[in-house]
Amino acid sequence: MKFAFIKRKYLLGGIAAIILLVFILGSYNLLWNNRNSFEKHDKDLTWYGIDVSFNPQDGRLDCKQRVYYINTEKDSIINIYFHIYPNSFKYEEKAVFPPEEMSRAYPDGFSPGFLEFSNLKLNGKPASYTTQGYSDDILMISLEQALEPGDRADIWMEYTVKLPRSPGRFGYWDNTYNLGNWYPILCVYDERGWNLEPYYTLGDPFYSDISNYKVSISAPKDFIIASTGELMAIDEGKDQNIWHFEAVTVRDFAWVASQKFKTSSMTIGDTTIYSYYYTQEAGEKALDYGASALRIFNELFGAYPYGTLSIVQSDFFIGGMEYPQLVMIDGSLYETEQDYWLEVVVVHEVAHQWWYGLVGNDQIYDSWLDEALTEYSTILYYGQRYGQEEEHSKYQELIDKGRYQLFKVYRDSEDMDETIQRPLYEFEDWIEYDALVYGKGAIMFHEVRQEMGDENFIKVLKTYFENNKFQNAKPEDLFKACETVTGQNWESFFNQWLHDRN
Numbered sequence: 498m499k500f501a502f503i504k505r506k507y508l509l510g511g512i513a514a515i516i517l518l519v520f521i522l523g524s525y526n527l528l529w530n531n532r533n534s535f536e537k538h539d540k541d542l543t544w545y546g547i548d549v550s551f552n553p554q555d556g557r558l559d560c561k562q563r564v565y566y567i568n569t570e571k572d573s574i575i576n577i578y579f580h581i582y583p584n585s586f587k588y589e590e591k592a593v594f595p596p597e598e599m600s601r602a603y604p605d606g607f608s609p610g611f612l613e614f615s616n617l618k619l620n621g622k623p624a625s626y627t628t629q630g631y632s633d634d635i636l637m638i639s640l641e642q643a644l645e646p647g648d649r650a651d652i653w654m655e656y657t658v659k660l661p662r663s664p665g666r667f668g669y670w671d672n673t674y675n676l677g678n679w680y681p682i683l684c685v686y687d688e689r690g691w692n693l694e695p696y697y698t699l700g701d702p703f704y705s706d707i708s709n710y711k712v713s714i715s716a717p718k719d720f721i722i723a724s725t726g727e728l729m730a731i732d733e734g735k736d737q738n739i740w741h742f743e744a745v746t747v748r749d750f751a752w753v754a755s756q757k758f759k760t761s762s763m764t765i766g767d768t769t770i771y772s773y774y775y776t777q778e779a780g781e782k783a784l785d786y787g788a789s790a791l792r793i794f795n796e797l798f799g800a801y802p803y804g805t806l807s808i809v810q811s812d813f814f815i816g817g818m819e820y821p822q823l824v825m826i827d828g829s830l831y832e833t834e835q836d837y838w839l840e841v842v843v844v845h846e847v848a849h850q851w852w853y854g855l856v857g858n859d860q861i862y863d864s865w866l867d868e869a870l871t872e873y874s875t876i877l878y879y880g881q882r883y884g885q886e887e888e889h890s891k892y893q894e895l896i897d898k899g900r901y902q903l904f905k906v907y908r909d910s911e912d913m914d915e916t917i918q919r920p921l922y923e924f925e926d927w928i929e930y931d932a933l934v935y936g937k938g939a940i941m942f943h944e945v946r947q948e949m950g951d952e953n954f955i956k957v958l959k960t961y962f963e964n965n966k967f968q969n970a971k972p973e974d975l976f977k978a979c980e981t982v983t984g985q986n987w988e989s990f991f992n993q994w995l996h997d998r999n
């Protein structure tokens with residue numbers, strides 16, 4: 498995410514692989530008590546098991562969720578907190594969209610989304626819990642006794658999710674049902690304690706830990722589901738199919754459902770990359786852009802470790818959005834005249850698989866850490882694929898059209914606060930956020946690259962990736978990678994870019 502400025506300025510194969518999997522059937526049940534398949538992957542992770550009944554007619558999900566939480570902190574814990582992001586969509590006056598986006602977020606008028614619990618248990622007994630926060634978007638479960646480091650709590654939830662009629666990360670429109678941030682997900686406990694930030698209107702206001710997931714979705718037979726993780730099997734019923742997914746070492750689980758999806762796929766190394774689309778011609782192009790990005794970033798940063806990556810055309814009104822192993826791409830970018838932006842957005846969201854997906858960070862307080870690096874990674878892709886020397890190359894076109902110009906124009910025209918390092922809620926609007934976090938942030942990385950040289954710069958990215966993958970990184974981890982590679986301290990260099998007001 499997120500390409501608000503595109504819209505402001507440029508207002509914008511077959512399902513063979515899946516059918517094959519239908520034959521790999523068997524009585525595949527989500528065994529709530531069978532943790533073995535996760536524990537063999539990583540016994541020190543929290544795992545989620547979610548059983549979903551998807552009712553598209555009513556825009557509703559009926560869910561049963563088990564969370565087998567592990568306290569991986571050094572502190573003992575007395576309460577456990579979850580984000581209930583669907584509740585951020587409950588009240589119009591507290592909407593997650595800035596006022597100028599409301600008409601595009603709700604073309605038919607405001608439509609509420611929310612989550613209601615019907616049953617909540619802790620270690621097999623009725624749980625003591627409250628909902629709290631700006632939009633009742635935080636769930637607090639009180640523990641009977643403190644949970645010591647290394648101990649687990651077993652949480653059972655039954656709940657209903659209502660989707661808003663809205664073409665956003667969470668909601669549905671004519672072509673797709675977009676399920677981002679749709680289930681209760683654990684808050685992150687770090688040196689600040691529990692992070693209970695609400696769903697801010699700017700940026701990607703999320704922060705989560707790597708976990709394991711087993712998700713089964715019962716959906717009407719005519720739906721195709723793209724998701725995080727690997728499709729293990731489809732149980733075929735008379736009217737409904739049950740799709741079984743497993744996702745290992747990911748920080749979130751998202752899915753998109755549609756009756757209109759066609760798919761194409763390609764294999765890059767150990768990864769099958771899928772394009773899901775309802776606009777035929779551009780679906781193949783999206784696959785090519787995604788596959789090329791995967792190949793280039795594997796080379797530049799380090800290997801993408803998952804078996805699948807899905808590029809999904811969605812009813813999504815602002816550019817694109819990244820989730821682990823799945824990116825939602827604004828359906829209107831698949832129109833022929835938007836081809837240039839389709840490539841930019843697909844590549845940007847694929848780069849997020851490294852910066853956000855694998856190397857995570859607090860996207861509320863350190864949003865530049867993944868966003869600016871992702872923006873600059875997009876430039877690296879263009880340099881690698883099309884060459885950066887030629888005057889009229891696509892690389893040069895990106896520099897000319899992109900947010901770098903937005904920042905320069907912004908800087909020249911206003912006496913503005915140019916601080917990049919600030920929490921999401923301290924940015925005025927999307928224009929300021931775009932100009933500073935993406936624009937100035939990418940220029941900062943370009944300057945770092947010039948200063949240390951291409952070879953060192955790529956070594957830094959590889960080192961940063963290798964040392965921080967499957968974790969949440971801090972800015973200091975990036976500075977440390979710079980120092981490891983070059984033998985010099987880069988902190989003041991970065992800090993000047995990050996903290997200077999102008």
Ligand SMILES: [Zn+2]
Pocket residue numbers: 498499845849868871
């Ligand atoms: Zn982004």
